[in-house]
Amino acid sequence: MACLKRFLISLALCFGLNVQANPLELIEVKPGIYGLIGPMEQRSPENLGNNANFGFIIYEKGVVLIDSGGTLMGAKAIEQQIRRVTNKPVTHVINTGGQDHRWFGNHYFVQQGAEITTSSDTLNDQKARGASEAEKASNYTKASWLGTEPKVATKAIAKAETFNLDNSVEMQIIPVGPAHTGGETFVWLPKQKVLFSGDVVYVDRMLGIGSQSQHLAWIGAFEKIKALAPEVIVPGHGQPTNIAGAEKDTYAYLLFLRKAVEELLDAGEDMSAAAKIDQSKFSYLQVYQQIHARNAQRVYEEMEWE
Numbered sequence: 361m362a363c364l365k366r367f368l369i370s371l372a373l374c375f376g377l378n379v380q381a382n383p384l385e386l387i388e389v390k391p392g393i394y395g396l397i398g399p400m401e402q403r404s405p406e407n408l409g410n411n412a413n414f415g416f417i418i419y420e421k422g423v424v425l426i427d428s429g430g431t432l433m434g435a436k437a438i439e440q441q442i443r444r445v446t447n448k449p450v451t452h453v454i455n456t457g458g459q460d461h462r463w464f465g466n467h468y469f470v471q472q473g474a475e476i477t478t479s480s481d482t483l484n485d486q487k488a489r490g491a492s493e494a495e496k497a498s499n500y501t502k503a504s505w506l507g508t509e510p511k512v513a514t515k516a517i518a519k520a521e522t523f524n525l526d527n528s529v530e531m532q533i534i535p536v537g538p539a540h541t542g543g544e545t546f547v548w549l550p551k552q553k554v555l556f557s558g559d560v561v562y563v564d565r566m567l568g569i570g571s572q573s574q575h576l577a578w579i580g581a582f583e584k585i586k587a588l589a590p591e592v593i594v595p596g597h598g599q600p601t602n603i604a605g606a607e608k609d610t611y612a613y614l615l616f617l618r619k620a621v622e623e624l625l626d627a628g629e630d631m632s633a634a635a636k637i638d639q640s641k642f643s644y645l646q647v648y649q650q651i652h653a654r655n656a657q658r659v660y661e662e663m664e665w666e
């Protein structure tokens with residue numbers, strides 16, 4: 361595979377084509393349904409703020425894009441990967457969450473005529489945190505921030521809606537309420553049993569529980585996935601997976617933290633003890649070192665008020 365890639369690159373160079381490194385890995389999870397798997401490290405000028413997953417669905421008249429990238433250049437990198445498999449226009453973009461990389465490329469696709477749909481909760485989150493998210497993202501991405509104009513979704517839905525894109529593709533947009541951010545949104549393809557979960561599912565890297573997160577609601581959001589019974593989950597971060605993979609890296613971790621913090625509270629321990637909880641059984645997850653202690657403290661902060 362690597363050999364073939366090298367051959368294609370050298371072939372392209374022979375013909376004078378501009379070969380740019382694209383930080384996204386293109387994976388067809390079912391016929392016509394793709395995941396774009398981004399790197400797991402922090403936002404950087406090199407990854408264009410696309411340190412997350414995206415995806416797209418090809419239907420009769422066009423392409424539905426799931427999440428639009430962390431910068432204008434990130435949106436163009438997404439489009440470049442779409443163009444490897446189809447020339448159809450991007451007619452719809454769905455934003456699964458209010459975090460920067462879910463929607464900072466919206467403007468680019470609106471200019472091409474796309475309608476941007478999300479849930480009301482996600483739209484509220486985009487409006488509330490857009491400016492602070494933009495400031496952080498521009499600091500991380502530096503020169504790659506150039507030209508980025510955060511633009512919130514153009515359409516919001518309050519409850520699950522079904523869109524019949526054509527005879528073979530039925531798509532449901534399902535608001536799931538707060539979890540990683542103030543409002544997450546699923547994209548569900550019931551016929552193909554593919555779920556784009558957004559940041560309700562992290563695999564391969566440790567999920568982040570920030571000041572905007574609600575861990576108990578997150579556990580509830582995850583349980584909605586079990587009811588759908590997807591065959592393939594394209595998570596917010598990490599490789600495409602199934603229910604078992606998602607449970608292992610997301611659900612089990614959330615339940616583990618909640619139980620460990622509950623024990624500290626019962627013993628009358630203060631928040632500094634939360635940072636010392638032994639989380640080593642999840643140390644195989646990427647960014648564990650940077651994030652695990654903070655996650656526990658955030659859960660403690662929330663549980664103190666329950």
Ligand SMILES: [Zn+2]
Pocket residue numbers: 412459559596597
């Ligand atoms: Zn994310």
